[in-house]
Each structure stands twice: as C-alpha cells, then as structure tokens.
Amino acid sequence: MPIKNRFAETHAEITAWRRHLHQYPEIQFDVHETAKFVEEKLRSFGITDITTGIGQTGVVAVIEGRQTTSGRTVGLRADMDALPIHEATGLPHASKIAGKMHACGHDGHTAMLLGAAQYLAETRNFDGRCVLIFQPAEEGGGGGNEMVKDGLMERWSINEVYGMHNMPGYPVGKFAIRKGALLAAADQFDIVIDGQGGHAAAPHEAVDTNLAAAHVVVALQSIAARNVDPVKQVVVSVCTLRSDTDSHNVLPQTVKLRGTVRTLDEDVRDLAEARLRDIVTHTAAAHQCRAEIDYERGYPVTVNHDAETDFAADVAETVTPDVWRDTPPIMAGEDFSYMLNARPGAYMMIGNGVEGATVHHPMYDFNDEAIPAGCSWFAEVVETRLKAS
Numbered sequence: 001m002p003i004k005n006r007f008a009e010t011h012a013e014i015t016a017w018r019r020h021l022h023q024y025p026e027i028q029f030d031v032h033e034t035a036k037f038v039e040e041k042l043r044s045f046g047i048t049d050i051t052t053g054i055g056q057t058g059v060v061a062v063i064e065g066r067q068t069t070s071g072r073t074v075g076l077r078a079d080m081d082a083l084p085i086h087e088a089t090g091l092p093h094a095s096k097i098a099g100k101m102h103a104c105g106h107d108g109h110t111a112m113l114l115g116a117a118q119y120l121a122e123t124r125n126f127d128g129r130c131v132l133i134f135q136p137a138e139e140g141g142g143g144g145n146e147m148v149k150d151g152l153m154e155r156w157s158i159n160e161v162y163g164m165h166n167m168p169g170y171p172v173g174k175f176a177i178r179k180g181a182l183l184a185a186a187d188q189f190d191i192v193i194d195g196q197g198g199h200a201a202a203p204h205e206a207v208d209t210n211l212a213a214a215h216v217v218v219a220l221q222s223i224a225a226r227n228v229d230p231v232k233q234v235v236v237s238v239c240t241l242r243s244d245t246d247s248h249n250v251l252p253q254t255v256k257l258r259g260t261v262r263t264l265d266e267d268v269r270d271l272a273e274a275r276l277r278d279i280v281t282h283t284a285a286a287h288q289c290r291a292e293i294d295y296e297r298g299y300p301v302t303v304n305h306d307a308e309t310d311f312a313a314d315v316a317e318t319v320t321p322d323v324w325r326d327t328p329p330i331m332a333g334e335d336f337s338y339m340l341n342a343r344p345g346a347y348m349m350i351g352n353g354v355e356g357a358t359v360h361h362p363m364y365d366f367n368d369e370a371i372p373a374g375c376s377w378f379a380e381v382v383e384t385r386l387k388a389s
Contacts, residue, residue, distance in 0.1 A: 003319055003320075003372045003373055003376045004119065004372075004375070004376045004379060004380075006119050006122075007115060007119070007371070007372040007375045007376055007379075008372055010115060010118065010119075010375075011368075011371055011372055014111050014112070014114065014115040014371050014375065015111075015368045015371060017037075017041065017111045017114060017115075018107050018108055018110075018111035018366065018368060018371070019093035019107075019368075020037070020093075021034060021037065021102065021107040021110060021111065022093050022094075022095065022102045022107045022365075022366070023093055023094070023095060023096045024095075024096060024097065025082030025083075025095050025097055025100040025101055025102045025107070026080075026081060026082060026100070027081060027082060027083070027084055027100055027139075028081055028136065028137040028139065028140065028141040028143070029056045029057050029081075029136045029137045029141055029143065029146075030057070031057050031080045031081050031136045031137075032057060034080045034081075034110070035052060035057050035058070035059050035080065035134065035136070038059050038080070038110065038114065038134050039052060039059055041114050041117075041118075042059075042061045042114070042117060042132070045117060045118045045121040045122070046121050047061050047062075047063060047117065047121050049061060049062035049063075049064075050062075054147050054150050054152060055135065055136060055137075055143050055144075055145075055146035055147030055148075055149075055150050055152070056136060056137070056143070056146055057136040057137075057143075058133070058134060058135050058136050058143065058146075058147050058150075059132075059133075059134040060131060060132065060133055060134075060147075060152065060156060061117065061131070061132040061134075062129055062130070062131055062132075062156065063117065063120050063121050063124065063129070063130045063132070064124070064128075064129050065124050065125070065126035065127050065128050065129065065130070065386060065388060066124045066125065066126070066127070066388060067126075067127040067128075067388055067389070068127065068128055068129060069127055070127040070128040070386055071128065072128040072129075072159050072385070072386060073128060073129040073130070073131055073156060073157050073158050073159050074128065074129075074130055074131070074158070074159065074160055074161075074162070074381065074382050074385050074386060075130075075131045075132075075133055075152075075153075075156070075158040075160065075161035075162070075339075075343070075345070076113055076116065076130065076131070076132055076133065076161075076162055076163070076378050076381065076382070077113075077133040077134075077135055077144075077161060077162070077163040077336060077339060078106070078109040078110045078112065078113035078133070078134055078135070078163070078164075079106045079109055079110070079134075079135045079136075079138035079143070080106055080110050080134055080135060080136055081106055081136055081137055081138055081139050081141070081143070082095075082100050082101055082102045082103070082104075082106065082107075082139070083100070083101055083102070083103045083104060083139055083360060084099055084100060085099075085100070085101040085103045085360070085361075085362055086098060086099050086101065086362060087101040087103070087362055088362035088363050089362070089363055089364075089365055091365060101362065102366070103359060103360050103361060103362065103364045104139065104359045104360060104364075105165070105166040105352065105359060105364075105366040106138065106139075107366055108166055108366035108367075108368075108370065108371070108374070109164060109165065109166070109374075110134060111371065112164070112370075112371055112374035112375050112378060113132060113134065113378055115371065115374075115375035115378075116375045116378035116379045116382075117132050119375065119379050120379055120382060120383075125383055125388055126382050126383050126386035126387065126388050127386050127387065127388040127389065128385075128386035129156075129157075129386075130382045130386070131156045131158055133147065133152065133161070133339075135147055137335075138334070138335050138336075142298075142299065142335050142338070143335060144335035144336055144337070144338040144339055145335060145338040147339075148338045148339060148341075148342050152339075152342075153339075153342045153343050158343055159343065159344075160308055160343055160344045160345045160385070161339050161340070161342075161343045161344075161345035162308070162312060162345050162346055162347075162348070162378075162381050163336045163339070163345075163347050163348070164347070164348045164349070164350055164374060164377065164378070165334070165347065165348075165349055165350070166349075166350055166351075166352040166359075166366060166367070166370060167349040167350060167351055167352055168352045168353065168356060168357070168358045168359060168364070169351075169352075169354060169358070170349065170350075170351030170352065170353075170354070171322065171351045171353070171354055172351050172352065172353050172367055172369045172370050172373075173319075173320055173322065173350065173351055173369070173370055173372075173373035174320070174322045174323075174324065174350070174351035175313070175316035175319070175320065175322065175323045175324070175348055175349065175350055175351075175373075175377070176323070176324040176327035176348075176349040176350075176351075177304065177309055177312055177313050177316070177323075177324070177325060177327060177346060177347070177348050177349065178304065178309070178325070178326050178327050178328075178329065179304055179305075179306050179309045179310075180303055180304060180306075181264040181265070181301050181302070181303055181329050182302050182303070182304050182327075182329055182330065182347055183301070183302035183329070183330050183331075183332055183333060183334040183337070183347070184233070184235070184262040184263055184264050184301060184302075184329070184330070184331045184332065184333055185262065185263050185264070185266075185269050185297075185298070185299060185300050185301045185333065185337075186260060186262060186298040186299045186332075186333025187260065187261040187262075187263075187269070187272075187273065187295065187296065187297050187298050188258070188259070188260050188261075188295075188296050188298060189257075189258070189259055189260070189261065189276065189293060189294065189295045189296070190256065190257070190258050190293075190294040191216070191256065191257040191258070191280055191291060191292070191293055191294075192254055192255075192256050192291070192292045193209045193212050193213050193216065193254065193255045193256075193257070193284050193289050193290070193291050194209065194253065194254050194289060194290045194291075194292070195207030195208060195209040195212065195251075195252075195253065195254070195287075195288065195289040195290075196253065197209075197244075197245075197250065197251055197252055197253035198250075198251045199249065199250070199251070200248070200249040200250060200251055201249065203251060206251045207287070207288045207289055208251050208287070209243065209251070209252050209253065209254060209255040209289055210243060210251065210252065210255060211287055212255070212283065212284050212286075212287035212288075212289040213241060213243075213255040213257060215283050215286075215287060216238075216257065216279070216280055216283045216284065216291075217238045217241065217257070219279045219283050220236050220238060220259075220276060220279055220280075221236065222275075222279070223236050223271075223272055223275045223276065223279070224236060227271060227272075227275050228268055228271065228272070229268075232264070232265055232268050233262075233263065233264050233268075233329065233331065234261070234262065234263050234268055234272055235260070235261070235262040235263075235331050236259070236260075236261050236272065236276065237259050237260050237261075237262075238257050238258070238259040239258055239259045239260065240256070240257065240258040240259070241255065241256075241257050242255070242256050242257075243255045243256075261273070261276065262331040262332075262333065263301070264301055264329055264331075265301070266300075266301070269297075269301075273295055273297075276293070276295065277293055277295065280293055281293070298333060299333040299334060299335045299337050299338070300337045300338070300341060301337060302333075302334045302336060302337040302340060302347055303337070303340055303341075304340065304345075304346040304347055305340065305344040305345060305346060307344070308344050308345050308346040309325075309346045311346070311384075311385065312346040312348050312381065313325045314384075315377060315380045315381050315384050316348065316377055318380055318384070319373055319376045319377055319380060320373060327349065334347065348377065350370055350373060350374050350377070351370065352366065352367045352370060353367045353369070353370075
C-alpha cells in the first residue's frame, strides 16, 4: 500500500500545524503551549482519553479500534521540544522566540503523529489500542526516561513502542533502520585542572594549567586510537576549553574542559569512562597539576529489537520501496532508548532531503514533503500490527 490518500488530502493542514509549532518553540520540559496545542488537536479529532503531565509535561492519548479483542496495545512516540538556537533561516514560519528554534525537526515529528492520530481516530480500522505519546525534553532533559518512570508502559499496558526521526542527507520519504544499536549512548564530562597561576614571562614560577589541558585534550584521543577495539565505535570530544583569565600575559590558575563520550556498546562505555579518568588524572599530575572530573552518564544506547525492526521495515515497504534495512549506526544520542529498554520496539529514520542544513544548525528546517510518508508509516504500524478481522 503506498502513501495513504487521506494524508495527501490533509497534507496542507498538517503542514500548517507543523509551521505553527515551528514559530513557537519551547525548550526541554517547558513545553506547556506545545502540549496544549497537541491536546486541543487530539480533542478536535474526537479523542477523549487524554492524560497530560506525564513525565512533567508529556501528553498521552488512547485511540481504541473498532475491536479490542486482541488485547494488545501499540505505542507511537513523538518528541515536542526545541533547541536553544537562534534561527537564521529567514523563512515566513521562522521562530518568533529569540534564542529558541526547532532545529531538530521535533515540530515535524509532532505534526506527523498528530496527522496519524487524526486518521486513526476517524477510521479505527484495527483491533486493539493505540497509545499516542507526545514527549517533552528529548534534547538533554531525558523526558523519555521521566515518562517511563511515571509509569507510561504499565499504566497504559503498552506491549510495544515505535518512534521516528527525520534524517537530513537521505532523500525525502526514504526510510532507514537497523537491528541492534542504532544511536549512541551520550555521556558528558566536566574537568577542572588546577595549578598555580603566574606571570607569563616567568613560567618557571607557575604551574601552567594551559599546557596540562592541551596534553589532556591530545591524550584523550588515545582512547579511540589505542584502547578500544578498532571495529567498535567510540567518540571522545572535548568541546569547551576555558581558563579563568583572558589576558595575554597571565598563566591561569584553573582551566575547565567540557565534552562528550559516545559509544554503542556498554563494555566500551565502561572502558571509555575508566580510561578518561586515568588519562586526565595522570596527565595533569605529570604536569604538576590536580584534576577534578565530573563524569555524567546520559542516554543509553538506542537498541532496536530484532523482530520489531523487521516489522517496522516491512511496514515502511508498504509505503515506499525505498527502505534501507541496514543503515550505519549514528553517534548522536536519543532518549527513546529508555522506552526501548522498557518494551520491545524500533526507531525508524525518515529522509529529510539530500540538500539543506543538518539538524542542530540555525539554517535547518523540517522538510514538509516528508509528512505524508511519515504519517502513513505511523498509521500502518497500528493497522498492520493490530489487524482487524
């Protein structure tokens, strides 16, 4: 079955929802107006079983099929939050809120799930229940984990769960997925190197924290180069390096480094953290400095379940033949991982176009041409898994 005719008919309407959301972005858990918009749309579709405030500001809605004899429930998830980025697109629907922008396409994800909800509420051509999950705070807040801890899976008896993310660089409407690790664990670290400040003209009377920090940055790359099996992925990135002075002739007392570690395997994750601690501590000491390390584990690896991945790909092929079943893993993180740790399911990527900016960029915009395919996939997941007799 190709893209459903209903989504061709409602494409302009769903696009208008998406562009409205794009103009009014909200950050992390502070998505009150977005959640209100979602709730109002769901009620306008005739959906009455709606719960707000799950995982602080999440929205959960239930659509029952014409039959519920299967006793099964499928969850569909979309994220709602934006990023603290100042938009530079100049588009008519650009963000109206300075310093906030839907630079990752969550406006598109929310709109596509709303479009699927409208169709499923109209037709109810399935046997069981569909649970719509609109999640806050994917961008660093762990909203997926908060919803799971709030009883998402148990309270709504969800048997399996599916989500979707747009993918710049892939043709519009192309689907891509893989079994196992799709997205990386995302950890972060803060390092403070302390020495002895002094005059730049007399370095022998000081303890140069800049020199120690520079050696730390270089040495950390040995984790990937010499510690981790070459066939396994790890990324260690120092993203910020800041001293307590901006003078031309002062050696700083302290230097602060911040960065991230990305892995696709829990054993590699453990190894990377242990090696980072050793390298930082001993490299600093070798330069007569002291180091404090704050290492925080973030989202776990996003692992697609085998059977559900095959199912998700099969469903995608009913929408388009352009489905990549073994896409390479991506080192970005995603808190849908918490939902996949709680229930079987799969996370699907959908093409956002081969041209244009990538996500987390001030020139990015979700490609509205992907909406019909995305809505069709969401709807087909429910109608196929909960096929009515």
